[in-house]
Amino acid sequence: MTKTSLSVGKVPDMPALNDMDRPIVRPSGLAEEVYRRIRADIISLRLPPDTRVSVDSLVRELGVSQTPIREALSMLEANGLVSKRHFAGYATSPRMNRAQLDDLFEFRLLIEPHAARKAAEGMADNDMAALASGESAPSHDAFADMDTEFHRLIAQGAGNHLIADSLARLHIHVHIFRSCFRSEITEEAVHEHDVIIAALRARDGARAEAAMRRHIELSYGRLRDFIKE
Amino acid sequence: MTKTSLSVGKVPDMPALNDMDRPIVRPSGLAEEVYRRIRADIISLRLPPDTRVSVDSLVRELGVSQTPIREALSMLEANGLVSKRHFAGYATSPRMNRAQLDDLFEFRLLIEPHAARKAAEGMADNDMAALASGESAPSHDAFADMDTEFHRLIAQGAGNHLIADSLARLHIHVHIFRSCFRSEITEEAVHEHDVIIAALRARDGARAEAAMRRHIELSYGRLRDFIKE
DNA sequence: AGATCAAATATCCTATAGGATTGTCGGACC
DNA sequence: GGTCCGACAATCCTATAGGATATTTGATCT
Numbered sequence: 001m002t003k004t005s006l007s008v009g010k011v012p013d014m015p016a017l018n019d020m021d022r023p024i025v026r027p028s029g030l031a032e033e034v035y036r037r038i039r040a041d042i043i044s045l046r047l048p049p050d051t052r053v054s055v056d057s058l059v060r061e062l063g064v065s066q067t068p069i070r071e072a073l074s075m076l077e078a079n080g081l082v083s084k085r086h087f088a089g090y091a092t093s094p095r096m097n098r099a100q101l102d103d104l105f106e107f108r109l110l111i112e113p114h115a116a117r118k119a120a121e122g123m124a125d126n127d128m129a130a131l132a133s134g135e136s137a138p139s140h141d142a143f144a145d146m147d148t149e150f151h152r153l154i155a156q157g158a159g160n161h162l163i164a165d166s167l168a169r170l171h172i173h174v175h176i177f178r179s180c181f182r183s184e185i186t187e188e189a190v191h192e193h194d195v196i197i198a199a200l201r202a203r204d205g206a207r208a209e210a211a212m213r214r215h216i217e218l219s220y221g222r223l224r225d226f227i228k229e
Numbered sequence: 230m231t232k233t234s235l236s237v238g239k240v241p242d243m244p245a246l247n248d249m250d251r252p253i254v255r256p257s258g259l260a261e262e263v264y265r266r267i268r269a270d271i272i273s274l275r276l277p278p279d280t281r282v283s284v285d286s287l288v289r290e291l292g293v294s295q296t297p298i299r300e301a302l303s304m305l306e307a308n309g310l311v312s313k314r315h316f317a318g319y320a321t322s323p324r325m326n327r328a329q330l331d332d333l334f335e336f337r338l339l340i341e342p343h344a345a346r347k348a349a350e351g352m353a354d355n356d357m358a359a360l361a362s363g364e365s366a367p368s369h370d371a372f373a374d375m376d377t378e379f380h381r382l383i384a385q386g387a388g389n390h391l392i393a394d395s396l397a398r399l400h401i402h403v404h405i406f407r408s409c410f411r412s413e414i415t416e417e418a419v420h421e422h423d424v425i426i427a428a429l430r431a432r433d434g435a436r437a438e439a440a441m442r443r444h445i446e447l448s449y450g451r452l453r454d455f456i457k458e
Numbered sequence: 459a460g461a462t463c464a465a466a467t468a469t470c471c472t473a474t475a476g477g478a479t480t481g482t483c484g485g486a487c488c
Numbered sequence: 489g490g491t492c493c494g495a496c497a498a499t500c501c502t503a504t505a506g507g508a509t510a511t512t513t514g515a516t517c518t
Contacts, residue, residue, distance in 0.1 A: 029315045030501075031303070054469065065502045070296065071303040074260070078307030086258045087470055087509040103389045110339050160332045166395060259471080283499075294472045299500095316480045316500055 030064055035072035037062065042081050042092055043172060044141075045179050049095040053082060079169055096177050098227045104170055105220040109213060111163055112151070116196065116212035117205040119157030127153050128200060133193040134186070143186050144175055150193060154200070154212075174223075181226045192218060259293055264301035266291065271310050271321055272401060273370075274408050278324040282311060308398055325406050327456045333399055334449040338442060340392055341380070345425060345441035346434040348386030356382050357429060362422040363415070372415050373404055379422060383429070383441075403452075410455045421447060 038058070041047045058069045073090050076082045082090045096104070131153055134146040148171055155164040192215040199208035267287070270276045287298045302319050305311045311319045325333070360382055363375040377400055384393040421444040428437035 029313070056469070067296075067299065067501060071299055074300040074303035075307045078304045084258070085510090088511080089469060100390075103391050106389055107391045107395075110343055114339055160335055161329075162332050162336045162399075166336075170391075285499080294474090296472065314480095316478090316498090318499055 030068040031071040031075075034058075034062060034064060034068050035075050038072055038076060039081060039172075042076075043175060043179075045176070047092050049092050049176065049180070051092045053090045053092060055089070079172075081172070095180055096173060098224075101177065101220075101223065101227065104173060105216060108167070108170060108216050111167060112155070112216060113209040113213040115155050115158035115160075115163050115167065116200070117209035118159065119154045120200045120203055120205040120208035122159055123154075123157035123200065127157055131197050131200065133190050133197055135190050135194075140179075140182065140184070140186075143189075144178065147189070147193075148175060154196075157200075177223065177226075181223075183222070183226070188222070189215075189219065259297040260300040260304075263287075263291060263293065263297050264304050267301055267305060268310060268401075271305075272404060272408075274405070276321050278321050278405065278409070280321045282319045282321060284319070308401075310401070324409055325402060327453075330406065330449075330452065330456065333402060334445060337396070337399060337445050340396060341384070341445060342438040342442040344384050344387035344389075344392050344396065345429070346438035347388065348383045349429045349432055349434040349437035351388055352383075352386035352429065356386055360426050360429065362419050362426055364419050364423075369408075369411065369413070369415075373407065376418070376422075377404060383425075386429075406452065410452075412451070412455070417451070418444075418448065 038047070038053070047053060053073070055066055055069050055073070059066060062069070073082060073084070077084055077090070080093060082092050084090050131150065132146055134143050134150065151171055152164070152168060155167040158164070192211070196208060196211045196215060199211050267276070267282070276282060282302070284295055284298050284302070288295055291298070302311060302313070306313055306319070309322060311321050313319050360379060361375055363372050363379065380400055381393070381397060384396040387393065421440070425437060425440045425444060428440050
């Protein structure tokens with residue numbers, strides 16, 4: 001076994017074309033790398049909800065020491081993706097129940113329509129151009145990524161870091177919930193996205209806000225059916 | 230030492246006086262203890278903004294190992310109270326600038342009036358009774374604690390964990406900002422609190438929402454004056 | 459057969475030492 | 489006086505050993 005595990009990736013013969021994009025190369029630590037790796041595993045359901053995540057197994061799997069893994073798990077715990085029990089190890093958070101789903105969408109309804117209004121009024125043109133409805137999504141995962149990017153761009157367009165960060169955190173949980181049930185309803189969502197995009201392109205704040213509110217309400221109705229309790 | 234495992238449970242002669250208060254004794258780890266200690270130091274400005282916080286000094290000061298301190302700092306970083314730079318150590322977050330203050334109060338205006346409305350409609354009676362306006366606050370710190378508790382009770386009364394957690398996180402930053410300037414304006418805030426309490430006691434959701442919105446807007450005006458830029 | 463208790467395993471938590479990297483400070487040089 | 493360079497210090501990352509605790513398993517008893 002060579003030390004090829006978790007290669008940093010800073011290849012020196014990288015074509016220095018767009019060095020202006022990231023003028024400083026900060027390795028930014030192994031902890032963040034591990035954090036993103038574990039978070040990706042949770043999002044992709046490679047680590048299903050309510051699954052034990054031991055430090056030792058991650059040490060063996062990733063080939064790094066305990067310290068960055070513990071830091072990564074602590075950050076994940078602060079973001080609600082894993083939970084720790086004393087002397088019992090970490091475990092991925094259990095799947096959302098009905099009450100948590102209600103809370104999450106109540107919260108989204110408070111934030112995201114307002115974000116859409118502000119994005120319509122002040123969003124940058126290049127971000128506006130990057131908006132894609134997800135119509136050409138070939139697979140479930142591809143649509144999920146596009147949906148995440150869609151909402152992320154709007155949240156960023158609102159120009160408020162707290163709004164963007166909060167919504168990013170929440171969308172992870174929405175994504176996990178949706179993946180748990182292999183929800184296949186994409187056609188309606190694509191159409192709702194298009195309505196929002198049209199309002200944004202027209203710089204019509206009120207219409208964007210209403211379209212986003214309707215999209216979230218309909219999305220809630222689609223997801224709620226998966227929970228009986 | 231001979232008896233490696235001395236009868237795990239069933240100790241009948243344990244004084245079972247107040248075992249109802251804490252049926253399960255979970256030490257819950259040193260990391261959380263350290264976390265609360267450092268957070269308290271940041272809130273009380275014993276660690277002013279933009280101050281280096283090294284792991285070694287905390288090891289010497291608190292007398293615990295590096296591991297729980299690193300975990301605590303990672304959690305604090307996820308909550309935005311400290312920031313880490315690779316190979317340069319941790320430091321408390323710098324004081325909020327104008328843009329961050331604007332973002333924070335825009336966010337509060339989205340959440341907290343709605344929380345006040347829901348609290349008026351569904352708040353528990355004993356929580357309602359615990360509301361105090363802060364009129365009898367003897368000192369600046371005492372009023373700050375009462376203010377935190379006031380907003381925490383209302384956020385909890387909304388019955389949405391995401392709302393309560395988000396507002397708790399934000400109020401920490403408001404508290405730090407206010408403490409930085411030794412803001413002395415308490416009389417107006419006390420009166421605004423009383424208006425909110427009256428609406429809550431009357432179970433008048435619309436009035437509570439309006440009163441909370443006005444309180445936040447006025448509070449923003451008071452704090453904004455401290456920043457020129 | 460089902461339940462209860464004790465031993466065994468796996469894991470976390472702590473502590474210490476050492477290597478690797480970065481930021482900083484002081485002095486030399488133009 | 490301003491700028492560049494090297495040594496120092498601080499910090500992070502890794503590795504290992506040992507103690508403490510929760511979970512699991514298996515045997516015994518009713």
